[in-house]
Amino acid sequence: MGKRPNVAVIGAGLSGLRCTDILIQNGARVTLFEARNRVGGRVHQTKIHTHLIDMGPNWIHGTGKNPIAAIAEATGTVLEDFEGNQALISPDGKAIDDDTASRISEVLWTTIENAFEYSNIHKDTIPPDRSLLDFIREKVEETDLTTTEKDLCIESSRLWGAYVGDPIERQSLKFFCLEECIDGNNFFVASTYKNILKHVSQAALQRADIRFNQPIVKIESEPRQDLRSPGKVTLTTASGETFQFDEVVVTCPLGWLKRNKQAFTPELPPRLTQAIDSISYGRLEKVYVTFPRAFWHADTTTTTTETSPKYTNFTNPTFAQFLNPTYTSPPKNIIWNQECISLAALPPSCAHPTLLFYTFGPCSTYIVSKLATIPSSTTTTTSSSSSDDESYNLLNTFLHPFYSRLHGYSASSPDCTPLAFTATQWQNDPYAGNGSYCNFQVGLTQGDRDIEVLRAGLGVDRAVWFAGEHTAPFVALGTTTGAYWSGERAAGQICNLYGLGRVGIGLERDDSLPSARAKGLL
Ligand SMILES: Cc1cc2nc3c(=O)[nH]c(=O)nc-3n(C[C@H](O)[C@H](O)[C@H](O)COP(=O)(O)OP(=O)(O)OC[C@H]3O[C@@H](n4cnc5c(N)ncnc54)[C@H](O)[C@@H]3O)c2cc1C
Structure with a gap:
């Protein structure tokens, strides 16, 4: 031209x-x-207490020829290959032992791999109403897990919701292949x-x-x-x-x-x-909660005695998943499973005593709609560091049942009282399309x-x-x-x-x- x-x-x-x-x-x-x-x-970044945090993405998905990974390297961005201990908390609020947790996790991730392959190969013939959860239920049933372990595995599979922003009963199996990422590890942008x-x-x-x-x-x-x-x-x-x-x-x-x-x-x-x-457009949101000290990490200087079953995932968690929590009273018909990451497990230059909870689907919509009624909260973010504050109380009422199940919690310890909360509200933000992705x-x-x-x-x-x-x-x-x-x-x-x-x-x-x-x- x-x-x-x-x-x-x-x-x-x-x-x-x-x-x-x-x-x-x-x-x-x-x-x-x-x-x-x-x-x-x-x-977008903001601060919780004195710590810088990401309100949107904090992962780089796949490293194979990924320009964002290359930019991370060129800019000295610290990445963490967060393949850490996963603490599973059972429906009655107790830690699940390491052996059971790893059996469940292995079945789950193998099944998800199989679901990708199945969706890739059979996309044209899979009925549109078949969900990822349908597939997982069927495959988990065929394993030699005990009945209780199977139930826990299904509950654990709900974590996929935090990848896509909606519950797995809504995830299309037919187009699950479109969720597959670039080859290589997923890195947390520390x-x-x-x-x-x-x-x-x-x-x-x-x-x-x-x-x-x-x-x-x-x-x-x-x-x-x-x-x-x-x-x-x-x-x-x-x-x-x-x-x-x-x-x-x-x-x-x-x-x-x-x-x-x-x-x-x-x-x-x-x-x-x-x-x-x-x-569709997903509904992923985040709630950060920071404490004076990462009470959930065991003091590694104390010697542990060899016991069986072992609970090292629980005493030093990178992730924690709260399965079908019967110890809270969620709103009717909303699945209230939660999961969080310990930012205290990041490399020392980036670590801080903060838990990052991911919420999605009806649960995140519920929390965000409550935050929207609080006048001080802005459209994208709610930050609160005062226990007199309405949003602090709302978020603490939401998360206390979960962080109080972690190792080392003591109601009387000041270390276990949150200093501040920061929550996203992408669903209230028209310029983010009122959702996540x-x-x-x-x-x-x-x-x-x-x-x-x-x-x-x-x-x-x-x-x-x-x-x-x-x-x-x-x-x-x-x-x-x-x-x-x-x-x-x-x-x-x-x-x-x-x-x-x-x-x-x-x-x-x-x-x-x-x-x-x-x-x-x-
Ligand atoms: C909670 C959350 C977690 C996420 N986690 C990850 C992750 O871990 N890893 C990952 O890779 N991705 C993640 N994502 C997705 C990632 O953030 C997006 O894919 C990416 O940032 C989208 O970039 P974009 O340019 O397409 O859109 P945007 O970043 O939304 O940019 C669009 C721009 O358009 C502006 N705009 C909108 N409407 C108008 C208008 N009418 N006029 C003028 N300007 C307008 C907006 O203000 C915005 O600046 C996450 C997203 C969210 C919300």
Whole structure:
């Protein structure tokens, strides 16, 4: 086309930042509209007490050719291969011994591996209403675990909800293959995503025209005359200003698209609307609670006597899972299993006496809806460090039954009284799409095709491109890596169209289905 395009990117999350970076490197003019007063979107840090914590992602999923892992390394980000002790707490609040816990865990993870393989191979014939839980129940029944262990294993399998943001009875077995990640270990980002975000946002902050606090409410596009002409897209901000661009990249979260289809003129095509409606949006939230001391870790200087059964997972936990807790009174019909990670188990430079609880599905919606009624809590975060405070009391009432089951708890010890809580409220945040990230729920019939339709956006014809975690390559959907790659892809498409360079663009991404690889089709 031989013209330097004038491009708008909507959203300064990882996808928008990466897209902006590539476009600028290849000579496009970029205006970045961001609804908030900061970059990062769902990648965001805050403090609990004096400790820096991530409100959004804190894992890097897979290390095989993962650009986020490479950025972590380049920026001196501390990662932890968190394969630690998993304490399982039984329905009556007691620790389950190490041998039983490891038998249960082995069956569970083997079954999940098998479910991936099964979904990959049989995706086309698995009925849409079959859930991951159905599969796990069936397979666990075939094992030689005792009846009690089988029940505990099923309860333990509910932890998968914290990966996808909704309960496993909602996880589609047919499209479970779309949850498979890049090869390699999952790393916990011990020093937070702060330096990664700083690195990814550098070019945009220095060289793009960034408009903070400028939510876009209208995207009007005219058909491109021919492939050699620039497009014509008009954006309207919430304050009523209008701007015209040659190309627009929309990185608003899937949850935002679901609620704002009317922002597009002309109307979105029916197949794109169907894709936006069909793919679900998860409800993962976090509650951090910090203490004066990590009372749940046994003092390793004291000598232990050899006993059987052993409880080392319980006395030095990295993770704890509370199975079918009968010692709390949850709201009716809401599964109240919980799990947490000990941030005291991180490398010494990053460790602090904090537990990170993950909540999801109806449970997280319940907590977030209660927080929303407390005037002092903001839309994304609730932080509370005073026991007079309503949110402190709400969160303590919620979590006390769980942290008080951990090793070393004593009601009379000041070490066991929380100093502060911080809870996310992504479901109350319209610019996060009122949720966490895309997931694939029972009833979905064409999940892989829907993602391809989302990636195509309005296409070259309308000059409106889509990016964001929901348009990522299949192996990276719902992740920071996927968001980053999706921004790179959208920028690359615009660069191709205008005959710009390909500076900074990584290798061609493998956008194929995992099942294609499983069947040896590639
Ligand atoms: C609780 C939680 C835990 C997670 N854990 C992990 C994890 O461990 N590992 C992992 O890889 N991923 C994780 N994720 C997912 C990861 O955060 C996302 O996949 C990724 O950050 C999405 O980037 P994005 O650019 O697609 O979207 P976003 O980061 O949401 O960026 C979109 C941007 O658009 C802006 N915006 C929205 N609407 C408008 C509008 N109308 N006008 C202008 N601007 C607008 C938003 O403010 C935002 O800045 C987690 C997410 C959550 C919420």
